[in-house]
Amino acid sequence: MSGYGDLDLAPIGNCAASALVDRNGAFVWACVPRVDGDPMFCALLSGEEPSQLKRGVWAIGLIDQVSATQSYERNTPILVTTLTDSRGAVIEISDFCPRFRRHHRPYRPTAFVRSVRPLKGSPRIRVRLLPATDWGARDAEVTTGSNHIRYRVPGMMRLTTTAPVSHVLNARVFRLEEEHIFFLGPDEPFDGNLREVARMMRDNTELYWRNWVRMLATPLEWQADVIRAAITLKLCVHEETGAIVAAMTTSIPEAPNSGRNWDYRYCWLRDAYYTVQALNRLGAADILEGYLSYLRNIIDATPSGRIQPLYGVGMEPILAEAEVDALPGYRGMGPIRVGNQAHEHHQHDVYGQIVLSTAQAFYDARLFRPAGEDDFRALESIGDRAYAVYTKPDAGLWEFRTREAVHTYSAVMCWAACDRLANAAQRLGLGDRALHWRGRAEEMRKTIETQAWNADLGRYAATFGGKEMDASLLQLVDTRFLAADDPRFTATLEHLEKELRRGDVVLRYADKDDFGLPETAFNFCTFWLIEALFLAGRRDEARTLFDQMLARRTRAGLLSEDCDLSTGAPWGNYPQTYSLAGLINCAVLLSNPWSSVR
Template sequence: MVEPLTPPDQSSLELWPVGNCQVSGLIDRRGALVWGCVPRVDGDPIFNSLMNGDRHDLGEWRFELEGQVAATQQYERNTPILVTRLEAEDGSAVEIRDFCPRFERSGRMYRPVAWVRIVRPVAGAPRMKVVLRPTRGYGQHVAETTNGTNHIRYLVGAQAIRLSTDAPIGHVLSARVFRVESDQHFFLGPDEPFSGNLRAEVRQMVEQTRKYWKLWVRGLHIPLEWQDDVIRCAIALKLCQHEETGAIVAALTTSIPEAPHSERNWDYRFCWIRDSYFTVQALNRIGALDVLEKYLAYLRNIIDSAQGGQIQPLYSVMGDSELDETTAAHLAGYRGMGPVRVGNAAYYQVQHDCYGQIVMPTVQAFFDRRLLRMADDRDFASLEKVGEMAWKMHDQPDAGLWEFRTRQEVHTYSAVMCWAACDRLANVAAHLGKEDRLKLWRERAEAIREKIEREAWVEDGDAGHFGASFESDYLDASLLQMVELRFLQPDDPRFQSTFAAVEKALRRGEHMLRYDSEDDFGLPETAFNVCTFWLIEALHMAGRDEEARALFDTMLAHRTASGMLSEDIDFDSGELWGNFPQTYSLVGIINCAGLLSKPWSEVR
């Protein structure tokens, strides 16, 4: 994709994620690193120009050619290694290779808090300057520097990071233009001397990182159609996992608004139990068991620390339960649309669907013999505490999956998820031969089912439909998940009438709203991308495959050049909004591709 290289008037979600499951970064269409946090995804964004209005003099790392005119970007096949070609008006050009090292070394996974960039002259006699200006304190201060012969130290808080390079240090410090006559290697990472030959070590790193990702992709079970699209989403989802603990963040960013000037700006750099459930479910379908295994370890720690089985909607990637919400006063926000939030007050909300989303992925560990650690009786005893909370809370008001901040109701989706928790615990009890527990959990699941069928049903002429809550008859897109959760079958007339009502009320052409009623911030202004994928799934179940495929192709066309989607989309202009890349949306691509693809048997 060719783009003009002058600094943009405003930020864009045309971004390319890189990472290694410890640290991540977002590269913009100029090849600039505009978002990156240390020492992990929820840390201080030392690269933050994405969230600082039209300021591009601070909080980013870019290579700028003299006379720049265009850029071309693409990932190396089946990797998150990004190649950006910068071209100047005189025909000269350089190629930038961006990656975060990830490979096995000394019996462990080497994934340092580091970004690596290799600049190679590929045409003419390019002249370039390096602009590297990290900040600290969420944009409050420019990082102070000290330097040696071949390195620069940047003080970015209580710790420093070190740039080791074979480029001229003085030119980097002063952002002076110089001729690029040979490959230039840049390793920005831990504040320690770089051991070995920089050029040789960095080249070995990129080769080993390339090998790791190609082998990881090789183990995926992908559909025949849309293979590249599924692979790209799978890699991005894996980059959203903090491997140290197994937590999966909802997105790599904070505070990209759901709609312009809406103040629907949230910090998504945390592990939502709900979002993570959808992520591991999608990756499990294509065989990425390593992500599931690490996440199950994270869940076991969450369950162990839960007070009486009570689960929060979200936790930090380290498992911290308190995520107090503040604002970063020194960052202007995406396109100047603040506030930039740090932390998320949703952690103290009551959201009862999380009990089902704890139980459902954990249940697999009792049945799947591929896993290195299968679950046992002790795990079942711990999981039953979560089930007890699901039973206790299934008919109690909560904020719901859309996290309403000013009202509570008994949400149908939450009740169905509590039913799923009890239903799946009954399955595990049967597998373990625990007849008394099987009877208990089956009876509870049936009691919840009967209450949902009675309390959530809305009489509407001859057909009727399920409503979004027990107290009111409004609709939301989560009702389309009742088949996925096995609460209803696709041919159940109640699902068919509910689907018809949801589609009529919430569909806006090629997009789907979460709901169309006013919430804490007024009427929704954008469509929620995962809901459109739920619509595609429902169309497929209704036998409307041609329409489902057409809508799926339309959604794919809305992706960025990197193959990503954010959380929301303007249903009039098609512009992407919301945090990026959003795991929900990438999950939708993987799931729909699997549903709609022709079988592999057609080419065998």
């Protein structure tokens, strides 16, 4: 491996803006004006140490630094980094994106607030605010005022600061003798006293997040771990539309020099379903409601019935994939891809995930807008599509680019769409529609049981009539297609462990794909195994594996998409919603009940 790169990063955000901060308090990744935009701070893909970069980073460096510590304010995404120099001087950097209610509506600007204050001694610092444009190809154009700097990046950004502007412009070393505030946000005048307003923003942001966390129904055990995962999942929401991105980054390789470098800054309906499922188990109804609005708009925009696997956060259907060469990539391991060709794929499981995401809305009395008969009628077109395609080949949930098959997981998700439509119709008192969808679901079940079961191997296969093993078969229980004690599932689980388990982790599949043999484990699949082991009665083993997964997290308490088979080192885009959803689901399932403390 060559070049700089480290996924031990801490995200901040407010459901509009987000950034990844390294252990020394440098912004190494942030895109504007949206999470899928041009990275204003792109050090993560530069292949160089942030301290050496001439663009694409925002670092508040302590001269002669020898150590750093970092943590979040409890139950918030407000990040505090403490740096110490060789003489014992100490500074504290605080980072957050403003998030609270103002004028009876959410205030969540594309803005970052940083403060730096001396805690001990006579520290000397250098502020290097070096935004880039065009994927790191050029420095952002700069104009200045008496106490602000304007940067010509997409959407234009303005820094308002209490520090001397020339110190920032020239990256000059100066003694930090008082707290300084930096507000990097929309290109408009900053109203009020910067110090006072920044303090008000921090206090209100802290209050917002702590109130949000207070409403979560967390499990008794692993509460801090679940809360951190839930906050981060919420940071992956583009609240303006309700979209949920799969990750904040693009092109972090799934394995070293593998070429498996993808752009995950879009809304996969599959990933969003699992995110909503996990947060629903904690009672976070706000994210469900926003995402259902996003789904309704997607359905309305596709009268033909075909739903793509993913869309842009603004519901854009075309996400043309291209490579950019201005940056060398994570640890120098290109290519860097923007867009994702998977928007062209047929992935039939999405029809099930749309209905499964919506099903709770027919039952949940807490929602501002419970689902009704009109919503059900609109969903029937999704069910019709699921019924029409469940025996047709697709690219599958792992998004194979050069081959198609009738994937068992896709077929089961299509069955789930019809099964849950029958349940919803019954709930609404629509007896004739309940009979219609129940009949279709039963027909589909019989076909899947016949075509996906491999009698010679004595287990289910990943494809109709095939032999392949795939970790997605673990979802036969979660979808309620099979019970955990069904002999067909226990046989499939036994075979899956033999073929895909590698010690304490699980592969998606072990066969060659478009890029060769898999080299890393897929974190979400390991969480699926933990759930299956627990439901199969192997509870102690499930808890042991869960603790081992927690030990693989970054210092921010988060996970990427994949991990090294031997070292557990993180690979793949970060933070990964799939992985964090798996963490929450397992914690809820494995935890002792609250009644045990009475």
